[in-house]
Amino acid sequence: MLEVREKEIWILLTDRELDTAAAADFLRDERAGGIDLFLGTTRRWTGDRETDELEYEAYGSMAIEEMRRLADIAFARWPLVSVVVHHRIGVVSATESSVIVGASSPHRSDAFEATRFLIDTLKENIPIWKRERFADGHTEWVENR
Amino acid sequence: MTPITPTVTARTSSDSIYTPAISVRVLLFSVLRERLGTPEIEVQIDSGASTADLVRSLTEAYPEIRSYANVMRLAVNERYVDDVVELVDGDEVALITPVSGG
Numbered sequence: 001m002l003e004v005r006e007k008e009i010w011i012l013l014t015d016r017e018l019d020t021a022a023a024a025d026f027l028r029d030e031r032a033g034g035i036d037l038f039l040g041t042t043r044r045w046t047g048d049r050e051t052d053e054l055e056y057e058a059y060g061s062m063a064i065e066e067m068r069r070l071a072d073i074a075f076a077r078w079p080l081v082s083v084v085v086h087h088r089i090g091v092v093s094a095t096e097s098s099v100i101v102g103a104s105s106p107h108r109s110d111a112f113e114a115t116r117f118l119i120d121t122l123k124e125n126i127p128i129w130k131r132e133r134f135a136d137g138h139t140e141w142v143e144n145r
Numbered sequence: 146m147t148p149i150t151p152t153v154t155a156r157t158s159s160d161s162i163y164t165p166a167i168s169v170r171v172l173l174f175s176v177l178r179e180r181l182g183t184p185e186i187e188v189q190i191d192s193g194a195s196t197a198d199l200v201r202s203l204t205e206a207y208p209e210i211r212s213y214a215n216v217m218r219l220a221v222n223e224r225y226v227d228d229v230v231e232l233v234d235g236d237e238v239a240l241i242t243p244v245s246g247g
Contacts, residue, residue: 128246129175142245
């Protein structure tokens with residue numbers, strides 16, 4: 001497990017189940033009027049392909065740095081109170097969360113925009129990869145080219 | 146069983162036997178780690194060699210890497226490097242194939 005936990009930023013890379021309530025509670029603050037959380041979960045169906053689980057691998061030391069950098073950029077762009085960026089590694093079964101990102105802000109539009117930015121940019125940049133295990137047993141590395 | 150770290154020797158264009166060699170660690174993940182069967186390759190390169198020299202040598206030594214050379218990014222010491230930079234002894238170079246976090 002790799003972690004950065006400060007007063008307003010909580011970055012986590014773990015092989016344990018992600019804790020939605022803990023992430024939300026971290027974002028609560030008297031200065032915040034809105035909290036936005038995004039959960040990325042393993043989806044079973046893509047067209048007619050059935051996925052049993054996703055397995056995540058990370059370049060951990062770089063991933064945690066890049067996740068922290070994302071949070072810093074979000075703080076620079078929006079008036080946020082706090083930010084979380086949590087990613088799970090290892091096996092994530094259907095309906096389980098692989099990622100939780102979120103932000104709190106005085107007014108809700110900033111939390112919405114920052115959260116969207118966090119997940120969209122995480123998916124482009126963070127050195128984490130997933131392998132899909134299908135119901136028929138075969139596996140495939142997912143490549144977002 | 147003790148894993149054996151493969152070693153690759155990469156030469157710059159000068160190719161002099163008197164050029165001091167430096168050592169860099171190349172980190173592999175996901176599909177490259179699986180196809181090469183190792184998470185790490187130790188590479189000897191000439192002092193002054195660049196990331197471009199390193200990639201050229203790796204693509205010559207490993208067809209699996211050649212197939213990803215045009216879509217992978219490099220990270221040197223845990224920072225993305227999208228321009229050609231000179232490498233120094235002990236550098237850690239990660240081959241970042243298309244990521245799929247989240």
